Amino acid sequence: MSEKSEIRDGEITLPFDPADEAGPSVAFIGCVRSPWEKGTAPGNLSGARERGGDFAIELDPRYLQGLGGLEVGRYIIVMYWMDRGRRDLIVQNPRHTDGTRGVFSLRSPVRPNPIALATVKITSMDGARIGIDAIDCFDGTPVVDIKPWIASIDQPQDD
C-alpha cells in the first residue's frame, strides 16, 4: 500500500515497518470528498480554507445511524487514514523546519500510524453526506472516525 518515498538528508528509518506489527485493524467508515489530488493539494488546513471548494465526508451508509445528534454549525474532529505514505520514517527533514525533527513533533502524514485529525465545521447534512467547511487531504481519503469537538478535552488547559 505505501509508496517508499525518497529519503532526505538526515532522515532516519526504523529497522522494521510498523505496518507489519501485530495490532487491531482499522475499519474505514467512509471517505473524504475534496478538490485535492496529488500535486494540487494545499499544504495544510488553513490553505484549504483560503482556497475554498466543495468539501464533504461521504459516510458508508451502513454507519448512518451513528450521525444522530450531529447538526449543521457543530465543530467535529475528522480522523482519516493517510494511506499513501511510508510508516517507518522516524526522523524527518521537512522543508518547513530548520533541520531534522522526530515524527511525534510533526504533523507529517508519514508516521507509524498515519491517522490525521482536522477540526472542521459541519455546513450541511444530507443523508450520509456531511458537508464541512474545509479539509486539506486528497479526494477519496478513507475516514476512520468522527467525533464532536469538546473544549475540555481538545483545547489546551492552562494551569
Next chain:
Amino acid sequence: MSEKSEIRDGEITLPFDPADEAGPSVAFIGCVRSPWEKGTAPGNLSGARERGGDFAIELDPRYLQGLGGLEVGRYIIVMYWMDRGRRDLIVQNPRHTDGTRGVFSLRSPVRPNPIALATVKITSMDGARIGIDAIDCFDGTPVVDIKPWIASIDQPQDD
C-alpha cells in the same frame, strides 16, 4: 478482545462487527501510565485533572528517536486505543445525555474504531517516559500516536 457490554434501552447494534472489516493494522507505540483502573477511573479528562496523580506515556524504546523536537511545556495530542469495549454499538444511550445519540456525536470509548484523543501538556521528558499533566484512561492503555497540538488544525476557526 472486546467485552460485549450490556445493551441499554434504545441502543442499536450494527449487523456486523467493525473489528472484522478488512483494513490496515494499527501499531501500538507505547502505553499510558495512570492511577486509573476499572471502577476508579474518572469519567473524563477534567475529572482526571481535578483528582491529579502521576501520568505518563511510556513509549516503546524502538520509537525513541521520534520524540526529537518535543519539549516540556508543549501541548500534545495523545491518541490511544480503547481496547476493552465493543465496536458495534452505533446508537447509544449514555447516562449523561437525555435519550439516545449516534456514536459520532459522542466521545464514548465504544465506537467502530476505538481511538481516543486527549490534549495534554508535557510535564517531563526522561528517555522514553513522557510525563503529562493528566489523562483519564486506564493504566496500560495502548498508545497509537503523539502529535503536537496546533491551533490552526485543532481549534475551531470562526468565519
